[in-house]
Amino acid sequence: MVPLNHYLILSAILFTIGTAGVFVRRNLITILLSVEIMLNAVNLTFVAFGRALGSADGQIIVFFVMTVAAAEAAVGLAIVIALFRHRESLNPESFASLKW
Amino acid sequence: MLLLIPLLPLLGFLVNASFGKRVSKAAAGAVACGAMLASFAVAVWSVARLVQLEPESRAIVDQIYSWITSGDFRADFTLRLDPLSAVMILVVTGIGSLIHVYSTAYMHEETDAEYARYFSYLNLFAAFMLVLVLGANFLVMFVGWEGVGLCSYLLIGFWFQKKSASDAGKKAFIVNRVGDWGFVLGVLLAFVRFGTVDFQEIARAVAPMSPEAGFGTVSAITLLLFVGATGKSAQIPLYVWLPDAMEGPTPVSALIHAATMVTAGVYMIGRNAVLFGHAPQTLTVVAVIGTATALMAGTIGLVQNDIKRVLAYSTVSQLGYMFLAMGVGAYAAGIFHLYTHAFFKALLFLGSGAVIHALAGEQDLRRMGGLKSQLPITYWTFLIGAIAIAGVPGLAGFFSKDEILFRTFAGGHLILWTVGILTSLLTAVYMFRVVFLTFHGPRAPEPVGPEHAEEKEPAAHAVAGPAATGTHPPQQSGPTHQVHSTHPGRGAHGSGGAHLHDAPPAMALALIVLAIGSVLAGYVSLGGRFEHFLEPSFAPQPVAEVADQGLELTLMVVSSLVAVAGIAVAAYFFVKNRRAADRVAEQFAGAHRVLEHKYYVDEIYDATVVEPIRMTSENALWKVIDVRVIDGAVNGVAETVGGASELLRRLQTGSVRAYAASLFLGVVLILGYYLWP
Numbered sequence: 001m002v003p004l005n006h007y008l009i010l011s012a013i014l015f016t017i018g019t020a021g022v023f024v025r026r027n028l029i030t031i032l033l034s035v036e037i038m039l040n041a042v043n044l045t046f047v048a049f050g051r052a053l054g055s056a057d058g059q060i061i062v063f064f065v066m067t068v069a070a071a072e073a074a075v076g077l078a079i080v081i082a083l084f085r086h087r088e089s090l091n092p093e094s095f096a097s098l099k100w
Numbered sequence: 101m102l103l104l105i106p107l108l109p110l111l112g113f114l115v116n117a118s119f120g121k122r123v124s125k126a127a128a129g130a131v132a133c134g135a136m137l138a139s140f141a142v143a144v145w146s147v148a149r150l151v152q153l154e155p156e157s158r159a160i161v162d163q164i165y166s167w168i169t170s171g172d173f174r175a176d177f178t179l180r181l182d183p184l185s186a187v188m189i190l191v192v193t194g195i196g197s198l199i200h201v202y203s204t205a206y207m208h209e210e211t212d213a214e215y216a217r218y219f220s221y222l223n224l225f226a227a228f229m230l231v232l233v234l235g236a237n238f239l240v241m242f243v244g245w246e247g248v249g250l251c252s253y254l255l256i257g258f259w260f261q262k263k264s265a266s267d268a269g270k271k272a273f274i275v276n277r278v279g280d281w282g283f284v285l286g287v288l289l290a291f292v293r294f295g296t297v298d299f300q301e302i303a304r305a306v307a308p309m310s311p312e313a314g315f316g317t318v319s320a321i322t323l324l325l326f327v328g329a330t331g332k333s334a335q336i337p338l339y340v341w342l343p344d345a346m347e348g349p350t351p352v353s354a355l356i357h358a359a360t361m362v363t364a365g366v367y368m369i370g371r372n373a374v375l376f377g378h379a380p381q382t383l384t385v386v387a388v389i390g391t392a393t394a395l396m397a398g399t400i401g402l403v404q405n406d407i408k409r410v411l412a413y414s415t416v417s418q419l420g421y422m423f424l425a426m427g428v429g430a431y432a433a434g435i436f437h438l439y440t441h442a443f444f445k446a447l448l449f450l451g452s453g454a455v456i457h458a459l460a461g462e463q464d465l466r467r468m469g470g471l472k473s474q475l476p477i478t479y480w481t482f483l484i485g486a487i488a489i490a491g492v493p494g495l496a497g498f499f500s501k502d503e504i505l506f507r508t509f510a511g512g513h514l515i516l517w518t519v520g521i522l523t524s525l526l527t528a529v530y531m532f533r534v535v536f537l538t539f540h541g542p543r544a545p546e547p548v549g550p551e552h553a554e555e556k557e558p559a560a561h562a563v564a565g566p567a568a569t570g571t572h573p574p575q576q577s578g579p580t581h582q583v584h585s586t587h588p589g590r591g592a593h594g595s596g597g598a599h600l601h602d603a604p605p606a607m608a609l610a611l612i613v614l615a616i617g618s619v620l621a622g623y624v625s626l627g628g629r630f631e632h633f634l635e636p637s638f639a640p641q642p643v644a645e646v647a648d649q650g651l652e653l654t655l656m657v658v659s660s661l662v663a664v665a666g667i668a669v670a671a672y673f674f675v676k677n678r679r680a681a682d683r684v685a686e687q688f689a690g691a692h693r694v695l696e697h698k699y700y701v702d703e704i705y706d707a708t709v710v711e712p713i714r715m716t717s718e719n720a721l722w723k724v725i726d727v728r729v730i731d732g733a734v735n736g737v738a739e740t741v742g743g744a745s746e747l748l749r750r751l752q753t754g755s756v757r758a759y760a761a762s763l764f765l766g767v768v769l770i771l772g773y774y775l776w777p
Contacts, residue, residue, distance in 0.1 A: 022760055096754030 007048035014041035028080045028090045032073065039069045102146060102162035102179040105189060106230035108139040112223035120216020128212070129204040132219035136200045136226060140193035147186045158183060158636050161236065168239070175297055180236035184370055184637035187435060188233035191442045195359045195614070196226045202450055202610035203351040205603075206457060218258060218349070225251035229360050233367060238287040238297040241368070245283065245332065248361045249276045255356060256348040268344040275341040279331015286324030290375075293317050303374040311378045322375055322382040326389075329365025334416050335393045335423060340702055342416055346408040350453030353408060358415045358449050359442040366422040366438050373431045373638040387427020387508075391519045394420025396699065398526035402533070403685075403695045406463050407452045410534050414489065415445055417523060421504055424520060430507035431638045432631040437500035439630075443621045444488040444497055447614035448531075451482035454603040454611065455538060465534065470543040475602045479539045481611040486535045488618040490528035491663040498660070499622030506655050521662055528666020536674035 014037055021034025043062045050058020080090070087094050112135025120128045150160055159182040167177040181189070200222060207218050225248060232244025249272075257269025291297050294305045312318050329335070334342035345357045356362070369376055369386065376383060394417045401413035418441050425434030456463055458475055472479045488495035491502065501524060509517040603611060624630050673681040685692045694700065753759075 019764060023757055023764075092756040095756070 004048055004052045007044060011041045011044040011048070014038075014044065026091050026093070028083070028092060029077075031092070032076050032080065035076075036069060036073065039065060101142065102160060102181055102234060103164055104142045105139050105146065105193070106179075106227045106234065108135045108142065109223040109230070110227040111135060113220045113227060116216045116220035116223065120220055121213045123212075123216070125204075125208065125212055125215045128216040128219050129200075132223050133197065133200045133204065135223055136193060136197040139226065139230070140197045143189045143193045146181055147190060150181055150183070150186055155636060172295060173291070175237055175239045177240060178236040178298075179231075179234040179240070180299075181234060182637050183634045184367070184435065185233045187439055187634070188367055189230060191439055192226060192229050192233065192360050195442050195446050196222075196229075196355060198610040198613055199351050199355040199359075199446065199450070202354075202453070202607050203349070205606035206351050206453055207349060218255075221251055221254045221258070222352070222355070225255065225356060225361070229364075232364055237299060238290065241371075242283070242287065245328075245364065245368075246280065248356070248364065249273065249280070249332070252276075252345070252356050252361055255352040256345045258348055258352065262347070265347040268341075268347040272341040272345050275338050276331045279328045279338050282324045282327025282331070284328075286321050286328060289317065289321045289324060293321060299371055302372070306375050306378050309378055311380050315381055316379075318375065319379040319381045322372070322379040323385065325368065325372065326365075326382060326386055329368055329423075330389065331365075332368075333362050333365030333419050333423070335365070335389050335419065336396065339393060339397070339416050340705060343409050343412040343698070346406070346412050350408065350449055350456060353412070354446045354449030354453065357412065358445040362415060362419060363422070363438045363442070366419065366426060366434055369423075369426045370431050370435050370638070376426070377429065383427050383429065385427075387424050387513065387516055390420045390423025390425075390427055391516045391523075392420070393417070394424065394523045395519050395526075398523045398530065400695055400698050401530040402526060403692060405465050407455065407465050407468070407534060407538065408449070408463055410465070410530060411445070411448055411452060414448075414527065414530065417527065418445065418489070421501060421520070421523070424508060424516060425504040428508050428511045428513055428516070430504060430511075432634045433500065433503040433507050435634060436625055436630050437504055440488070440496035440500040440618075440621045443614055443617040444485045444495075447481060447485035447611065447618050448489065450607065450611055450614065451478050451485060452534075454478040454607055455482075457607070458600040458602065465537040468538045468543075469541045470539070471600070472539040474600045475539075477602050477608050477611060481615040482539070483535060484615040484618055486531040487667075490531050490667060491524055491659055492667070493656075493660045493663075494619075496618050496620070496622035498663070499625050502656055502659050503625070505659055506652055509655055510651070521659060524659060525662045525666045525669075528663045529670045532667045532670030533674050536670060540675050541678070 018034045018036075018038030018041060021037065022031050025031055025034065043065055046058040046062050046065070048058075050056065083095060084090055112132050115131050116128050146160065150158060153159075159180060162179045162181075164177045164179065166174070168175040200219070203218070203222065207215055210218065228244045228247025228251060230244070232241055232248060235241040235244060253269045253273040256272050257266045260266045260269070287297060290302060294302050296302060296305070306318065309318075327338075331338045342357055342362065346353055348357070376386070397413040397416035397420065401410050401417065404410045404413060418437070422434045422437050422441070425431070425437060455468065455471065455475065455478060458471070458478070459468065462468065484495070488497040491498045505517060505520050505524070508520055602608070673684070697703070
């Protein structure tokens with residue numbers, strides 16, 4: 001049986017990858033995918049703890065997170081398409097006009 | 101049913117105010133006059149019903165609805181008709197109707213909209229005045245009290261494009277505010293003391309008490325109420341607005357500033373006769389102020405040159421008489437003088453209006469003269485009014501003035517009586533000065549008046565057209581009206597034509613009816629009937645019947661002689677020997693100047709009240725408090741927020757990754773804080 005720590009380390013690595021992706025990538029779709037990786041890293045933590053503690057709570061929360069993630073992906077992609085139509089670009093830097 | 105009396109003029113006001121601009125003058129005038137006449141009819145009918153009741157319970161009460169209820173405090177919108185208010189509603193609606201009719205001709209040269217505005221104000225005034233006199237408690241009275249003040253302001257400033265008129269309106273309003281402040285305090289104090297504002301209940305509560313020897317609550321209440329009366333009824337020290345109020349149209353001066361509104365203070369004291377009867381200190385103040393005002397205004401009236409101003413000071417002086425009567429406890433005599441005065445003072449004002457109308461806006465006595473033959477109706481009616489006010493036996497003024505002086509004398513107020521009789525002499529002199537300067541003697545040379553008002557002919561026809569038919573002397577009918585200005589009051593046209601037209605029929609009608617009234621109104625008091633009629637309102641009558649027939653007769657002879665002497669003096673100075681008048685004026689140049697400047701009271705008020713307030717407002721309130729403190733606080737808040745925003749806006753870079761980084765950093769910091777061992 002794989003110990004809990006391994007899951008947690010994997011989750012931390014995935015989360016870091018996702019965060020780094022959000023910071024360094026210049027494509028909005030890639031950034032959205034990085035956010036998905038972060039979410040799934042968290043999901044992994046929940047499931048791992050749920051199994052280690054013998055409780056179903058972790059899995060239930062994961063279902064919620066997945067639902068929200070699906071909704072977020074739908075809305076996020078719709079916004080990205082709208083932005084692309086507007087500027088012909090997916091670089092977040094080109095959407096900086098809404099400031100002082 | 102009582103409600104109809106004020107309601108009808110109010111309806112007239114609403115109709116004229118809403119639709120007046122779109123209808124013809126005839127329609128607007130008909131609505132206004134119709135409303136007043138209908139109100140008069142209802143008033144007469146109500147009074148007829150009142151008279152049929154038993155003298156002891158002679159009152160009709162009409163509780164319209166419960167107005168204010170708050171804890172112990174209760175004020176109903178109740179109208180109450182008793183003998184005192186009966187006299188008042190008859191005066192207000194009767195004389196009011198006549199003046200409405202008169203105004204249809206007098207204001208005819210206004211545009212349709214102005215004409216309707218004028219009549220709507222006049223109707224509104226009548227409605228408020230009727231509420232004032234019919235109200236059964238202080239609050240209802242106060243509604244009318246403030247309402248008539250408003251209408252007075254609106255009508256004084258009717259020709260508001262003229263600076264002096266709008267100034268006069270403001271002056272009247274502000275001076276009245278001072279009086280109203282006293283009135284409100286008096287009402288509040290009465291409520292604190294008696295727990296009610298109803299006239300009847302206050303009278304019942306105060307009746308068993310003995311008159312206050314010192315200066316107690318009742319004295320304070322009555323004195324405060326009297327402050328209100330000095331404002332509304334133009335007594336020292338608040339009389340200054342009334343002479344200026346002559347900037348309004350002349351019929352307004354007749355109705356509001358002579359016959360009705362200014363008598364509200366007298367009426368208010370009469371209404372609270374029992375209360376005032378228990379405050380001898382206040383009554384002394386009332387009597388002294390009244391007498392002083394009568395004398396002061398009488399002397400000023402002697403030298404004024406504006407025909408309406410003389411009449412205004414005469415009104416102030418006669419109101420002083422009424423307050424003298426109230427002060428010596430002769431309430432019925434005071435109200436009687438109010439009633440007769442309404443006739444002859446309205447008549448005099450309307451007569452002066454007819455003169456001004458004929459002379460195209462000229463008001464200066466020095467430029468009149470010799471109008472007797474040209475304006476016969478005006479002359480004779482004006483003469484009757486002057487004789488009546490002078491107190492010649494047989495006419496209305498004699499009865500009432502004599503009654504007041506007799507009661508003063510019988511009450512042992514010898515000084516007040518002397519001043520009163522002196523004022524009576526002055527009254528005769530200044531009234532006949534006006535008569536002689538206006539109607540007798542040579543026509544004074546006209547000031548330059550280049551534009552002969554030939555082009556105004558259509559307007560003149562519109563006014564005098566119907567005059568051609570009917571009962572008027574021939575000279576004023578036909579095509580002889582050469583002179584007519586656009587506007588009495590504004591008109592600056594010289595009256596070059598030799599033939600002036602006398603009052604048109606609507607004006608003549610009012611003049612003649614009032615002249616008849618000025619002759620006959622006094623006779624209702626024969627045998628003490630008037631007093632007897634009013635008794636329920638003043639019961640218990642504080643003045644005992646000490647009538648010494650011989651004394652009364654002597655005093656009557658004295659006051660008649662004084663009146664005749666006054667007329668004779670005026671005749672000597674202003675008909676026989678006008679130079680003598682000038683010589684006297686030169687001899688007492690100092691006194692003459694003081695009188696001409698009205699004792700410099702306006703200047704004194706200006707220096708002691710108006711200027712300090714203006715200076716404080718400008719230098720302290722405006723330039724320091726307003727600009728520095730209030731504006732400073734507001735602008736300071738805005739500047740602080742602006743400065744802070746200037747710093748904070750730098751955080752909003754618009755770069756998504758910068759936001760994400762700061763979010764991440766924040767989460768790391770918070771987690772670090774909690775997880776650090």
